Amino acid sequence: METKLLAVDYPVLNIFWTMLELFLWILWFFLLFKIISDIFRSHDLGGWGKAGWLVLVIFLPLIGILAYLIARGQSMGMRDVEQAQQADAAVRAYIRNAAGTPGGTPGAGAPDGGGGRSHVEDLARLADLRDRGAISDEEYQKAKDKLLV
Incomplete structure (x- = not known):
């Protein structure tokens, strides 16, 4: 009886291809969740606009995500910066209040x-x-x- 090692049946190039596929799936889901969260936190979109983008992103994901990034990618970055600035200001205010003298x-x-x-x-x-x-x-x-x- 002859026993084969598993490594012989799965060459190194296939390992790299599998790793690339896994990375792309993780990247895809990250981008999908990032865009869905951006749709919900956007204040310049109304309810129907949010619903339309959400339907487009969920039911036609490739086209929807590419269209969203093209149409609203720059404002998405500005909202990220604004949210980071608000979080930084909140942390600074908390530290200032916690470290300051009372009254x-x-x-x-x-x-x-x-x-x-x-x-x-x-x-x-x-x-x-x-x-x-x-x-x-x-x-x-x-x-x-x-x-x-």
Whole structure:
């Protein structure tokens, strides 16, 4: 009896072809979900427009996706940038609120009791002064240590 190895029946070129097919399927589904999510988050399309694009993308996927990318690809990129900017602004606001002093009243975290400035703003001003060369690194460290105590 003769036994064959599986590797002999499946050459290396077929492995590469299978990997390429798998990659293209994953890319296709990623693009399909990206476009469907863009259809739903688009504010400039009405309900019938969204329904029309969705029907086109689902029932004629190749034509629908290519048509959508040609017709609305640039605005899709702008919506992505806008959403990323909104998320970044939300994270920055959260960090600013979490790191800031509460209320700015005397005794509520502000050492001098003045104006509701936070330690974060003071440290940012100090870093800016150091970067511009207005104060040395030693002066920056001393002032920073004073703020953080």
